[in-house]
Amino acid sequence: MALETFYEVMRRQGITRRSFLKYCSLTAAALGLGPEFAPQIAEAMETKPRTPVLWLHGLECTCCSESFIRSAHPLAKDVVLSMISLDYDDTLMASAGHQAEAILDEVMEKYKGNYILAVEGNPPLNEDGMYCIIGGKPFVDQLKKVAKDAKAIISWGSCASYGCVQAARPNPTRATPVHEVIFDKPIIKVPGCPPIAEVMTGVITYMLTFDRLPDLDRQGRPKMFYSQRIHDKCYRRPHFDAGQYVESFDDEGARKGYCLYKVGCKGPTTYNACSTVRWNDGVSFPIQAGHGCIGCSEDGFWDKGSWYARLADLKGSGFGVEANADQVGLIAAGAVGAGVAVHAAVSALKRAQHKNTDNGADNSATGGEK
Amino acid sequence: MSDTSLSGAAPPAASATPVAQAIKGGRKLTTVYVYEAPVRLWHWVNALSIVVLCITGYFIGSPFPTLSGEASAHYLMGTIRFVHFAAGYILAVGFLGRIIWAFFGNKYSRELFTFPFWRKSFWRGFFVEIKWYAFLKPRPLKFVGHNPLAQVFMFFVMVLGLAFMIVTGFALYSEGTGPGSWQDKLFGWVLPLLGGSMQVHTLHHLGMWVIILFVIIHVYSVIREDIMSRQTMVSAITNGHRTFRDDDPE
Numbered sequence: 001m002a003l004e005t006f007y008e009v010m011r012r013q014g015i016t017r018r019s020f021l022k023y024c025s026l027t028a029a030a031l032g033l034g035p036e037f038a039p040q041i042a043e044a045m046e047t048k049p050r051t052p053v054l055w056l057h058g059l060e061c062t063c064c065s066e067s068f069i070r071s072a073h074p075l076a077k078d079v080v081l082s083m084i085s086l087d088y089d090d091t092l093m094a095s096a097g098h099q100a101e102a103i104l105d106e107v108m109e110k111y112k113g114n115y116i117l118a119v120e121g122n123p124p125l126n127e128d129g130m131y132c133i134i135g136g137k138p139f140v141d142q143l144k145k146v147a148k149d150a151k152a153i154i155s156w157g158s159c160a161s162y163g164c165v166q167a168a169r170p171n172p173t174r175a176t177p178v179h180e181v182i183f184d185k186p187i188i189k190v191p192g193c194p195p196i197a198e199v200m201t202g203v204i205t206y207m208l209t210f211d212r213l214p215d216l217d218r219q220g221r222p223k224m225f226y227s228q229r230i231h232d233k234c235y236r237r238p239h240f241d242a243g244q245y246v247e248s249f250d251d252e253g254a255r256k257g258y259c260l261y262k263v264g265c266k267g268p269t270t271y272n273a274c275s276t277v278r279w280n281d282g283v284s285f286p287i288q289a290g291h292g293c294i295g296c297s298e299d300g301f302w303d304k305g306s307w308y309a310r311l312a313d314l315k316g317s318g319f320g321v322e323a324n325a326d327q328v329g330l331i332a333a334g335a336v337g338a339g340v341a342v343h344a345a346v347s348a349l350k351r352a353q354h355k356n357t358d359n360g361a362d363n364s365a366t367g368g369e370k
Numbered sequence: 371m372s373d374t375s376l377s378g379a380a381p382p383a384a385s386a387t388p389v390a391q392a393i394k395g396g397r398k399l400t401t402v403y404v405y406e407a408p409v410r411l412w413h414w415v416n417a418l419s420i421v422v423l424c425i426t427g428y429f430i431g432s433p434f435p436t437l438s439g440e441a442s443a444h445y446l447m448g449t450i451r452f453v454h455f456a457a458g459y460i461l462a463v464g465f466l467g468r469i470i471w472a473f474f475g476n477k478y479s480r481e482l483f484t485f486p487f488w489r490k491s492f493w494r495g496f497f498v499e500i501k502w503y504a505f506l507k508p509r510p511l512k513f514v515g516h517n518p519l520a521q522v523f524m525f526f527v528m529v530l531g532l533a534f535m536i537v538t539g540f541a542l543y544s545e546g547t548g549p550g551s552w553q554d555k556l557f558g559w560v561l562p563l564l565g566g567s568m569q570v571h572t573l574h575h576l577g578m579w580v581i582i583l584f585v586i587i588h589v590y591s592v593i594r595e596d597i598m599s600r601q602t603m604v605s606a607i608t609n610g611h612r613t614f615r616d617d618d619p620e
Contacts, residue, residue, distance in 0.1 A: 217549060219562050227549045229567075243437045243446030253436050262433060268545075269567035299566045310431060312572040325572050326431070329579025336583050340590045343503075347594055350505055 006045035006208065020045075027209075030202045030277075032224045044209040051208050052107050052115045054146055055089035058139045059132045059166045059175050060121025064157040065091050067194035070280065071201045090134070101135045108149055116207060117150035119143065119160045123181055124173035131173040140181060152186045152213055153178060154203065158296060161189035161221075168302035179220065186213055189220045191272075193296035198277050199225045219299075221271065230267035230293050233275040236260065254290060264308035265292030272297040400617055402514050404478050405610045412468045413607050419461035420581060426454035427578050431571075455543060462536045478515040485525040492518050503591075512600045512614060520591070527584040531577065538574045542567070 004012075010020055024045065025038035057065075069092075088104045090096075095103060107115060121139075124131035129138025147153060155178045158164035166175035179187045190203055203222055206214050214222040231237065239245070240259040247253060247262055261268070267275070270293050274285040286293055292308070295301040304312040311324035405413070429450050437444050472480045486492045499519035501507040511517070516524060541560035544553035545567060564570050596603035606612040 218559060223549060229545060232546070232548075238441040241448035241451075242441040242444035243434060244441055244444070245433060245436045247436060258436065266568065269571060271567075295568065298568060299562075301568075304566075304568045311575060312568050325575040325579065329576065329582065332579060333582055333586065336586050340586060344590065344594065346505060347598060351598060354508060 004050060005048055006050045009050060010045075027202065027205050030198055031206055031214075041205075041209045044211070048209070048211065051151070051211075052111050053118055053204065053208075054104060054107060054115055054150075055092075055118045055120065056139075056143060056146060057090055057134075058119065058121030058123050058143065058159070059173070060157070060159045062091055062120070063194040064120045064159075064200070065089075067192075067197045068156075068200050069197075071197035104146065108146060112149045114151055115149075116152055116154060116204075117146050117185075118154040118156055118204075119178050120156040121159045122163060122166070122175050122177050124166070124175045125181075126172070126174040131175075143178070143181060147182045147185055150185055152188065152207065153182060154207075155179065155187055155189045155191075155220075156200065157195055158191045158193045158301070161191040162299040164193055165302050168300075187220055188213060188216060188222060191221065191226075191297040191299075193301075195297070196225075196273055196277050196279060199273055225273040225277070226271045226297070228271065228273075230270050230272055230275045230287070231265075234259075234267055234287060235275065236287060249290075257290075260287060260290075260292040261310070263292055264306060264310060266295030266298070266301070266307070267293040270295040270298050400614045401611050402614075403610055404476075404514055404612045405607055406471075406475050406479065407610065408467070408471045409475060409479055410607055410610055412464050412471070415464050416461060416468075419457045419464065420585065422457040423454060423461065424578055424582060426450050426457065427575075430454060431575055458536075458539050458543070461532070462540070465532055465536060481515045481521060482524050483529055485522065492521075495519075496522065510599050512618075514601075514612060523584065523587070527580060531580055531584070535574065535577045535581070538564070538570050538577065541570055542574060 007020065011017075015023075021038070021042060024042040025035065028035065028037040028041055031037075055065075088100065088107060090100060093100060093103075121132075123129060123138070123140035123143050125140060129140040132139040134142050155161045159166065159175075160178045163171070163175055163177050166173060167177070179189070188203065188207075190200060192199070199222075202225065203214060206222075206224075214224060217223050217226060219226075231240070234240075236257060236259045239257070240261055244256075244258040245253060245262040246258050246260050249263060259265070265287065267287060274293070275287065278285045278288070294307045295304070298304075305324065309324065311326060430447070433447060433450075437446060469483070472483055495511055495513070496518035498507060498511050499517045502510040503519070515521075537557055537560055540553050540557040544551060544556075544558045545561070547553045549558070561567055561570055564573060592603045595601075600615050600618075602611075602613045602615075
């Protein structure tokens with residue numbers, strides 16, 4: 001395998017130069033870069049030897065892969081994907097078994113310290129990792145082995161980034177996100193269940209062409225896609241500010257496309273690009289389809305209560321099955337209010353009692369001052 | 371710290387006769403200037419902000435019934451949120467000012483920020499107050515500033531609790547102002563620390579309820595103390611002077 005450039009790979013795939021340049025400018029736009037970056041991307045792809053991406057699968061449902069192969073840019077699908085499958089992705093590549101594992105070793109050897117590791121899913125750590133076995137070994141071993149010589153790691157989806165459904169309470173397999181297993185490599189989190197296809201290809205393209213990590217926020221997510229909430233760019237936002245809400249899913253407000261805040265939309269607490277990039281070639285996204293955001297790209301979204309409620313429930317904090325902050329607060333306020341009322345009544349009684357005896361004492365001491 | 375006895379010099383055993391004499395010779399009322407103007411101002415601004423914040427905050431979490439017509443004709447939620455943020459700023463600035471005043475004000479101005487758990491007299495007063503509230507003691511002690519029980523509540527709810535609400539409030543506000551804003555730089559780290567935006571919203575909400583509980587207890591005990599204790603309460607935080615109803619020691 002000679003060190004061919006991206007451009008060469010694309011041409012080999014039958015992509016015209018015109019399509020290639022279109023891809024470059026579209027990618028620049030998708031990454032939030034100005035038009036002057038398109039030639040820069042083109043040049044990088046023409047001259048740089050391609051960086052292999054090894055794509056590992058732990059405990060996951062393959063929704064990240066499913067999303068990825070539906071990327072709106074045909075080139076991202078055909079080129080980036082085929083470049084990856086050339087190397088290692090046990091779901092998508094043709095080879096299997098020992099042959100597949102041999103490719104992994106070969107790439108790791110040849111591109112030591114120079115390949116990108118993309119992880120879909122996460123390693124379960126209970127029972128020595130026996131809940132996820134790849135090629136006869138626990139996935140956590142494979143992950144650590146491949147991560148050792150990787151340049152950087154991409155955590156695909158909420159599984160790799162935060163744990164997702166398999167790490168939801170009580171997390172029987174102790175499914176653990178990548179950054180709690182690998183500590184010595186830069187890790188880019190691309191959360192979502194799944195992440196948006198264009199976000200995934202955008203992150204990979206950025207890393208491959210500019211040869212550096214995208215700017216990351218505090219939680220390690222690329223700022224270009226995760227710096228705003230769904231709510232901030234939602235096309236239903238004017239209804240939120242106006243005070244027009246869907247009260248139930250079959251009401252007039254639902255038909256008129258009012259804000260889904262009251263039926264538990266998690267847009268205001270969820271960082272993702274759904275309301276700008278949208279899904280399936282920009283066709284729609286959950287809120288546009290009339291259902292609130294479920295917050296799938298947020299840490300621990302399975303454990304934060306109903307998808308149809310505004311407040312996280314507190315059952316993990318010992319407050320009953322479905323209690324939320326308002327219910328707990330109202331009950332506490334009621335109890336304290338009742339306590340205060342009783343206390344006030346007793347105080348009044350005691351005072352009256354006391355006054356009687358006091359007056360008696362006062363009378364004798366002061367000669368009837370009243 | 372507020373001392374438990376005003377006329378500490380007089381030995382308690384000898385108290386009976388001098389008091390009787392004092393009363394005979396006309397009622398003498400000791401008055402102390404406790405709450406200086408900035409403290410009083412802060413108290414009432416803070417109280418007003420809290421009321422506004424609780425009401426608007428509640429309606430941000432549970433909005434009013436839907437308005438009809440075009441979205442462009444209304445800005446109800448926008449206004450409620452604006453009032454909430456404005457009141458939040460006022461509360462935060464007041465809180466900062468109150469901290470600064472603690473450096474310049476009299477000794478009672480520092481009381482709010484202290485929890486002198488190392489002091490024996492503090493715990494003595496604390497348990498006497500508990501007994502007084504549990505109707506086990508017919509007469510409370512006298513206090514120039516807060517009684518120790520009140521001081522514990524003040525410290526944990528009004529200092530730590532308000533600080534928590536200010537920090538989480540600005541963290542949530544930073545979600546709107548965006549990365550790179552000063553709110554984000556100063557408070558943005560709180561969101562991942564406490565488990566994400568959703569969790570911080572819930573905690574901020576719970577904090578509101580804690581403060582509401584505090585307000586209920588505060589208003590009740592202030593009125594009760596004003597009637598039943600040995601010193602004035604409501605007028606003290608209005609004009610700053612605390613008057614004692616008797617000159618008995620202890």
